[in-house]
Amino acid sequence: MLTERSARIASAHRLLRRSRRAEAGEFLAEGAPAVTEAIGSARENPGAILELFVTEAAAAKHVHLVRAAYAAGVQVSQVTERAAAALSDAVTPQGIVVRCAIPDTEPTALLAGSPQLLAVLVQTKDPGNAGTVIRLADAAGADGVILAGDAVDPFNPKAVRASAGSLFHLPVVRVTDPVALIRALAEAGLSVLATTGTATLDLDRAGADGILDLPTAWLFGSEAHGLPEDVVTRADESVRVPIYGRAESLNLATAAAICLYASAGAHRRAAGHGADEAAVSEAAVSKAPASEAKAIGTAGSLGVQADA
Secondary structure (H helix, E strand, O other), X not given: OEOOOOHHHHHHHHHHOHHHHHHHOEEEEEOHHHHHHHHHHHHHOOOOEEEEEEOHHHHHHOHHHHHHHHHOOOEEEEEOHHHHHHOOOOOOOOOEEEEEEOOOOOHHHHHHOOOOEEEEEEOOOOHHHHHHHHHHHHHOOOOEEEEEOOOOOOOXXXXXXXXXXXXHOOOEEEEOOHHHHXXXXXXXXXXXXXXXXXXXXXXXXXXXXXHHHOOEEEEEOEOOOEOOHHHHOOOOEEEEOOOOOOOOOOOHHHHHHHHHHHHHHHHHHHXXXXXXXXXXXXXXXXXXXXXXXXXXXXXXXXOOOOOO
C-alpha cells in the first residue's frame, strides 16, 4: 500500500501544479465520474491511463471500476487515505484518482478532420468555466474544444472535475495565438462567430438568416473582460445572446450552452433530423383513432404528452 511518503505518490502529487503537468505530459482525474470515462477511453487508447490510485474504502464502493481498470490493463495501486488526500485539491478527497497522459492532439489534426462545430475559449481564466464548457461542447455534439491565448490549463484539477468526464470524449487542444487560430479556422471552412454583448446581430436573427447552418467555431472570452477587440474584429460575425427579461448579463457557461445548442439544432435541422422527427410525430397522429389523434395533437401543441 502506498503512503503519502511513497515516491510514486510524491511524483503524482506534483501533477497538481501546471508546470509539472506540462513537463511530465500527465494529469490527474479524481472521482468516480471522471475515472469511469477515463477507463472507458483506455480501451480505445491504450497507454492513455497510466495508473489508478484507490483507497480501500473507495475500492469497496467502486468494485466495478477497479475490475474495469484491471481489464483495461491499467496499473492499480492501493493507497492510504492520506495518500489520496495528497493527490487531490478538493475539500473532500474522493479516494479514487487516475494518472493520465495528456493527449497530444494538434490543432492542425483537429481542423483537418472537417469539424462542424467547435468551442473556442479565448483567454478564459476560470477552470470551472473551462471544464463546464468542455462538458457542454460534448453534450451538444461538438467536434472539439480549443483554448487560445493566455487561457487556463484544461487539465487543471478543477477543470477536469467540472468536465465530468467529457474531457475524455472529445479533443481538447491549446494554441498560443488567437489571431493565427482565427485564420486557421477560416481556412478550414469554419464560420467564426464571436460572442459579445454589444453586437447588433442577435442569436435569433443569426438562426433565421441561416448563419448557424454553417460549420461554426464559437469564440467565448472571459467573464470579466470578454473577448479581446482584435479577436472580435477578425471574426466573421459578432453575435449576442438576446436577453428578454431584466437580467444584466449571462455567465460564460450559460451563454456557451445557448450558442452551442443553437448551432447543434440548426445543423440537425439542416441535415434533416428535424424533418424526420416531425414525420414520426405526424405518422403517430395519423395512425391513432380520431379521438386519440385529437388528444395527441392538442397535447403536442402544448409541449406535453397525452394520457394513453
